[in-house]
Amino acid sequence: MDLVNAALAVVKGLPLTLLLAVSALAIGAVGALPVSLGLQSRHIVVRLLCRLCVDLVRGIPIIVWLFVLKFGVVVGTFKLDALQSAIVGLGLVSIAYLAEIYRGGIQAVPRGQTEAAEALGLSSRTRLVHVVLPQAFTIVSPSIATYFVGLLKDTSIASTIVVAEMVFQAQSFARQNPTLAGLLPYVIAGGLYIVLSLPVAFASRRLDARLRRAVV
C-alpha cells in the first residue's frame, strides 16, 4: 500500500515535470536559432559576444540561474513566481545548449549544397531557410532528442525553488512518511525518470551494438 501511495504522490508531479521540459525546449528551440547564427556571424564582435553569452550561461549551474531568477528579479512589484522562474531559467539554459547543437548541424551540411544554391542565384535568406536548415535539422534531431532527455532530468532542479514537480512531490511524501516508506518516493521518482529516458537510451545502444563489433 505504501508503494501505491508513494507512486501516486510522485505521479502528481508528472504534469509539471512535462510542462517544464516541454516549455523549456520550446523556448530553447526557437531562441537558439538566432544565437547559433550569431555564433557563425562574419562580424567578429557579434561572434565573440554570442560566444561569451553562451559560455557564460553554460558555465553557471542551473540551480544558480533558478535562484537568481526567483529571488533576484524584482522590478517594482513584479516578481517571477517559482514556476515562471523555472521555465525561464531552463529555457535560457536550453537556448545556450541548443545553439551549440544547431551550430554543429549547420556546419555539417556539405559545402556543395551552399555552393549549388549560390550558383543558382538564391538569396542568402532562401539558402538558409530552404537549403541549409532543413538538412541541418535532420542531422541534429538525434542530438536534440538526447538533449530533451537531459532536460527532463534537469526539471528536477526546480524542486529546490518549490515547484511542485515530481521530485518535490517525492520529498513531501518522504517528509510525511518518516518510516521505511520514506525511501520509496525517491526510488519511484528515479524509476520514472529512467522509464521516460529509456526509449532514447535503447535506440542509442542499438546503434552502438552495430559499431561494437569493431572492437571487443
Added chain:
Amino acid sequence: MQLLADWASYLPSMLDGLRISLVIAVISIVAGYALGILLAFGVSVRLAVVRWLCLAIVEIGRGAPALVILYLVYFGLPKVGITFDSFTAACIGLSWNAAAYSSEIIRAGVQSVPRGQLEAADALGLTRRWTLLRVVAPQGLRSAIPGLMGLAIQMFQGTSLAYGIAVPELMKQAYQLGSQNFQYLQVFVLAGLVYALVSVPATWITVFFEKRLGVHRA
C-alpha cells in the same frame, strides 16, 4: 560601488564554499572515472550476471537525475539503516553519476578505435589481452579525453546540487549570506560568477585540447 563592497564582504564565505565544492568535485571525478573505466568494459563482458549488474549501475546512474540520487543516498538510505553525513552522501551520489556518464564516454572512445587496428594486431599474432591493453585502450582513452574533460566541468557544476542536502558548498553559503539581509540577487549573481570563473576557462581549455588531440588521428 556599494555592490563591490558587499561582494568583497561575501567573498570569504563564498570561497570556503567553493573549496568544498571543488573537493567534492575532485573526489567524485576521481572515484567516478575509476569506476567508469571498469563499467565501460563491464557492460560488454560475456558473463550475464556481471553484464546486467553493470548495465543497471550505468543506466540508473545516467537515467535518474543527480538530485534524485543525492536525495536517495542522503534521505532515503537512512530508512534502511544506512546513514551518511551530507558530505559523504554528496560524494557517493555524484561519484555514481560520474561513473555512469564517464563509462559511456570511455566506451564510445574505445569503440571509435578503427577495426583495422585489431585486425593488424591479430595478423601480427599478438594476444587479445595485450592488444586491448597496449593498442586499443591508449587510443580509446585518448579519444575520450575531451568528453571526460567536459564531464568534469559538469561534475563541478553538479556540486551545486549538494545544496539540497545541506552541504556547506558554494550555493549553500550564497543562500545563507542572502538570507541575512535579503540581498539575494547580489549574492547569487556573485555565486554564478564564481562558478563561471572556474567553468568557462576550463571549457576553453577543453576546446583547445580537443583541437590538439585531433592531430594524432592515424
Added chain:
Amino acid sequence: MALIEGSALNAERVGIDLEHLSKRYGDTVVLDDVSLHVEPGTVTALIGPSGAGKSTFLRCINLLERPDSGVIRVDRHVIEPGKLVTSRDLAALRRSVGMVFQSFNLFPHLSVLENIVFPQRKVLGRSREEAQDRAHALLSRVGLADKANEHPGRCSGGQQQRIAIARALALEPSIMLFDEPTSALDPEVGLEVLAVMRELADEGMTMLVVTHEMNFARDVSDTLVVMADSHIIEQGDPRAIMSDPQVERTRRFLRAVLER
C-alpha cells in the same frame, strides 16, 4: 523539344571575357594573370593537370571564388572583383550563369521535381504551374521524366547529374559552366551525361567545361584551353593541339593522360 527554351532561345548568344584574373591563398598562387575570351555559342574545354587552377578559374566566373584582381565580363555584366560587388549585381550575374558540379549537389530533402521547381520560383518568380511545366519538360528531355517524384538519393550518379543539368537549365542561363561533370561517375554512366552536354552544345549554348574526358574535349569543343601551374599554357583548335602540342608541358600532360 529543346533543352534551351523561353527567353534564352532567341537571345543573342553570349560570350565570356575574363581579363587578368589573379588569386592567391596566403603564399600560394592559384591563378596567375589568366585571361580568356570565349566566343558566343561555342564550347570551350579546359584541361590540364590537377592543381593547375582550372576549377578555381571556372568558379571565378560566377564568383563562387573571388579573384583578387581582374575583370569579368559576362553578357552585360561587368564585375571587377577588386572593387565592391553589390549583392544585386551578384544575383544578376548568377542568373545568367548556370553551373554543374562534380558532386551534383542536388538538394536531398526535396524531390527531383521540386529541385527544379524551387529555384525557378525563388529566382525567376515563376508561378508553380509554369515552373512545374518547365521542370517536367526538362526532365523528359534528359530522359528522366519518371523520376520526377523520387528523391535524389534514390537516383544513380548519372541520373543525378542529368537532373542537375536540368536544374541549371531551368533558370535559362546564357552560359553554362561544367566543373568536372563526369569525374565522379563510372565511364559508362558518364556517357549519358556527356550525351546531354553534346545536345546542349548542338543547340548553341555557350559552354565552358573543365574535364578529363579527352574524347569529349576533342570531338565536341570548339576551343581547347590547357592550364598548368596557375596559367594558360596553350589554347586553340582541339584536334590540332591534341595531335601536335606546341608546348612541352602540354605534351607531357597529354602523353600521361592518353597512356592510361
